[in-house]
Each structure stands twice: as C-alpha cells, then as structure tokens.
Amino acid sequence: MRFLLLLFPALLLAAEPDWKAVDAESLDLLQRYLRIPSTNPPADTRAAAALFRDELAKVGITAKLYEAGPKGQVNLVARLEGRNKSKKPLVLMNHFDVVPVAREAWSMDPFGGIVKDGSIWGRGALDMKGIGIMQLMAVIAMKKNGIVPDRDIVLFSTCDEETGGDLGVRWMLKNHPGEVDAEYVLDEGGFGTRDVLQKGKLVFGISVAEKQPAWLRIRAKGTAAHGSQPIADNANMALLRAIEKAMAAPPSGKRHPVIAEMLATVGGTLEANKLTNAIQKNTLTLTTLKSGVGDPVKVNVIPSTAEATLDCRLLPGVNAQEFISDMRARINDPRVTVELLTTIDDTPASSFTTPLFETLRKVIKKHHPAAEVTPMMVPYSTDAPKFRKKGLPAYGFTPMILNAELLATMHSDEERIPVDQFHMGVRMMFDVIRSEF
Numbered sequence: 001m002r003f004l005l006l007l008f009p010a011l012l013l014a015a016e017p018d019w020k021a022v023d024a025e026s027l028d029l030l031q032r033y034l035r036i037p038s039t040n041p042p043a044d045t046r047a048a049a050a051l052f053r054d055e056l057a058k059v060g061i062t063a064k065l066y067e068a069g070p071k072g073q074v075n076l077v078a079r080l081e082g083r084n085k086s087k088k089p090l091v092l093m094n095h096f097d098v099v100p101v102a103r104e105a106w107s108m109d110p111f112g113g114i115v116k117d118g119s120i121w122g123r124g125a126l127d128m129k130g131i132g133i134m135q136l137m138a139v140i141a142m143k144k145n146g147i148v149p150d151r152d153i154v155l156f157s158t159c160d161e162e163t164g165g166d167l168g169v170r171w172m173l174k175n176h177p178g179e180v181d182a183e184y185v186l187d188e189g190g191f192g193t194r195d196v197l198q199k200g201k202l203v204f205g206i207s208v209a210e211k212q213p214a215w216l217r218i219r220a221k222g223t224a225a226h227g228s229q230p231i232a233d234n235a236n237m238a239l240l241r242a243i244e245k246a247m248a249a250p251p252s253g254k255r256h257p258v259i260a261e262m263l264a265t266v267g268g269t270l271e272a273n274k275l276t277n278a279i280q281k282n283t284l285t286l287t288t289l290k291s292g293v294g295d296p297v298k299v300n301v302i303p304s305t306a307e308a309t310l311d312c313r314l315l316p317g318v319n320a321q322e323f324i325s326d327m328r329a330r331i332n333d334p335r336v337t338v339e340l341l342t343t344i345d346d347t348p349a350s351s352f353t354t355p356l357f358e359t360l361r362k363v364i365k366k367h368h369p370a371a372e373v374t375p376m377m378v379p380y381s382t383d384a385p386k387f388r389k390k391g392l393p394a395y396g397f398t399p400m401i402l403n404a405e406l407l408a409t410m411h412s413d414e415e416r417i418p419v420d421q422f423h424m425g426v427r428m429m430f431d432v433i434r435s436e437f
C-alpha cells in the first residue's frame with residue numbers, strides 16, 4: 001500500500017475535494033433551491049425533491065421519493081453506502097418546506113435566491129435550505145471523490161416540518177421506519193455565535209434538547225348585553241383577569257442539566273437576551289386575543305365570549321398537565337376554560353457524551369480553534385425530538401457562526417446567511433461524515 005501511495009501520490013490527493021469547485025456548485029445549488037417556493041401550507045415539495053434527486057443522480061446515488069399527501073407533499077431518502085455494515089447509519093435530516101413570507105417587508109424577492117452584500121438572501125436560507133444543501137453537498141463530495149464513509153450516511157429531507165411533521169418525519173417513521181433507521185441523527189438547532197450566548201466569545205452550541213410547546217386557549221363566557229349599561233358578567237373583563245393570573249406562573253424549579261453544562265462551558269453566565277431567557281425557564285406568551293360581535297366589531301355590544309391563546313414552552317421534564325391544572329387553580333373562575341391545543345410530547349435530552357458529539361466537537365475545533373463547544377437547549381421546535389423519543393441521540397448542528405441580527409431573520413423578513421459561513425458549513429458537514437465515530 002505504501003509503495004502504491006509513493007508511486008501515485010495523486011491517490012492521496014484525490015480524496016480531497018476541489019473546494020473552489022464545490023463552493024461554486026453549492027452556492028449555485030442553494031440559489032436554485034431558494035427559488036423554489038416550497039411554502040407550507042401547502043408544502044408542495046415536488047420541485048425541491050426533484051432538485052435533490054437530480055443532483056444525487058449525477059453522482060450515481062438513487063434517491064427514493066415518498067408521496068405523503070395529496071398536494072405534492074414529498075419526502076426524500078438517499079443513502080451513501082458505508083464500509084461498516086455492523087454500524088447503524090447516521091441520518092442527516094433537513095426539511096424542504098419553509099414558512100410563508102410577508103412580501104412587502106422584504107427589500108428583494110424572497111424567492112429570488114439573490115446574493116448581495118456577502119450574504120445569500122431568501123426564505124429558508126437559514127431555516128433550513130442552507131443546511132440542507134450543506135448536507136447534500138457533503139454527500140455528493142464524498143461520492144464524487146470516491147470516499148466511502150465508515151457507516152451508511154442517510155440523507156433524509158422532509159416535507160412538512162413547519163406544521164409539525166405529520167406528513168414528514170412522523171409519516172416516514174410510521175410508514176417506512178427501516179429507511180430512516182439510524183444510530184444518530186443530525187438536524188437543525190444549535191449554532192455558532194459570538195454574541196448570543198456570551199459577548200465576545202465564540203461559542204458553538206449543539207442542541208441536544210428543546211422545550212415542549214404547550215399551546216393553550218383561554219376562553220371566558222359571560223352575558224351578552226348593551227354596552228350602555230355595564231354588567232359584572234362581562235366576558236372581556238373575565239378574560240383579562242384570567243390572562244393576568246395565568247401569566248403569573250411560579251418560578252421554573254431547578255436548573256436543567258443541559259443549562260448547567262452550558263453555563264460551565266461559557267464560564268458561569270450567559271448573555272441576557274430573549275433566547276437565553278427562554279431556554280432557562282417555562283415561558284408564557286400571549287399571542288392572540290379575539291372578542292367582539294360583528295365585523296367591523298360593534299363598540300356598543302358586550303360579547304358573550306372572549307378568548308386568547310398562550311404559546312407556553314415548558315422545560316423538558318415539566319409535567320404539562322400539572323402546569324395547566326395549576327393555571328386553572330390560579331384563574332379560579334367557573335366562566336373561564338383553559339384548553340390544550342397541542343399534543344404534549346416530553347422528550348428527554350440526548351446524551352452529549354457520545355462518539356458523534358466528540359466528532360462534532362473536533363470538527364468545530366479544527367475549523368474554529370478558539371471556539372467553546374457546548375450542548376445546548378433551544379426554545380423552538382424541530383423534528384429532532386421524534387428521534388430522541390426513540391432513544392437516538394439527535395443533535396441540532398448548524399455549522400455556521402451567526403449573530404443575533406441574522407438569527408432574528410428566521411421565520412421573519414430578510415432571511416439570509418453569510419456566503420462564507422455557508423461554504424464553511426459545507427466543509428464542516430463533509431468532515432463530520434468522513435469521520436469514524
């Protein structure tokens with residue numbers, strides 16, 4: 001073997017992709033992907049799936065497409081065969097669908113795939129078409145350069161993460177569990193940042209846990225009456241008092257182990273901001289209010305009902321039913337009901353002492369030697385808990401350094417990612433799937 005390598009050093013070099021070419025190809029691919037408006041609803045992901053399928057076919061990988069719904073909701077699975085069949089695969093999970101846009105709030109076409117000021121702009125650039133292309137390009141670069149991974153790498157793209165995954169990850173786990181059977185999963189979630197977790201310090205968070213969404217509807221009933229004569233049994237007033245009592249939830253109890261680990265990694269304190277606040281406690285957000293009779297609403301009518309919704313996010317391990325019964329006890333008004341709108345799925349955190357977590361740490365350190373790497377809790381929801389629930393370590397790995405301003409564009413206007421971070425992300429994803437773990 002040594003003899004061969006001495007004679008043919010090109011054999012060694014062949015293993016390293018031509019990164020300039022990969023950069024050009026991956027940026028072009030992301031631009032084309034962003035131009036596909038795979039908005040959910042309805043999550044018509046046929047064109048997105050075709051783009052991935054065709055790119056994989058060029059390097060000889062046959063993707064399987066799964067039609068999960070009547071409106072073009074398509075999931076995709078593609079496998080890069082590994083050497084070691086005794087190990088279960090690593091699944092690289094991403095979602096094709098994106099949330100809708102408020103077109104007038106964008107300075108450019110959100111489905112234009114435009115590169116400007118060093119960033120690539122478009123709905124999904126951050127959540128999560130950019131990461132999807134990093135995963136796709138890492139697989140393509142391996143195959144193109146004849147690098148066989150240690151274990152099978154399964155690229156898994158879903159059609160409806162943004163509405164809860166019923167036709168995406170849940171559908172696949174129910175109908176084709178063998179196709180996405182794995183030992184590990186990488187999904188979206190954590191990120192590298194110099195300002196969100198601690199100012200001036202480069203911290204890379206790999207998410208291992210997320211909060212439980214408990215969406216509640218609070219409804220108050222009263223007596224309909226003429227606005228000219230005030231009454232005590234006014235549904236609006238009952239609702240106002242109920243909301244105030246509902247929001248006065250007690251402190252969230254003891255520190256979650258993932259938060260304790262984050263604090264230890266960054267040196268004791270996290271930056272004070274809305275994200276770090278949300279991951280350390282149960283949160284309650286008043287998101288909607290609905291009341292009044294007629295459209296336009298009548299100012300002189302006291303309505304018989306009034307309602308509000310609360311987006312509550314509970315720490316892992318918190319009993320949602322107890323949280324809600326405590327809330328009902330605080331409200332203590334027979335005219336007011338509290339209804340749970342989500343299915344509660346309390347999922348434990350993934351272990352952060354696995355060989356894959358160590359691999360992620362090494363890859364991050366290789367590209368960013370100054371970075372501190374920490375497991376992380378995220379306040380929002382991803383598809384990862386559907387795998388965590390089955391006992392698999394599922395990590396949220398966004399291999400980019402992003403600041404608070406960029407992170408705030410997720411699900412918002414002017415969504416974008418820096419081009420250099422995107423290119424770096426492709427390299428990091430490649431290094432992860434080339435590793436043995």
Ligand SMILES: [Zn+2]
Pocket residue numbers: 095127128161188382
């Ligand atoms: Zn997402």
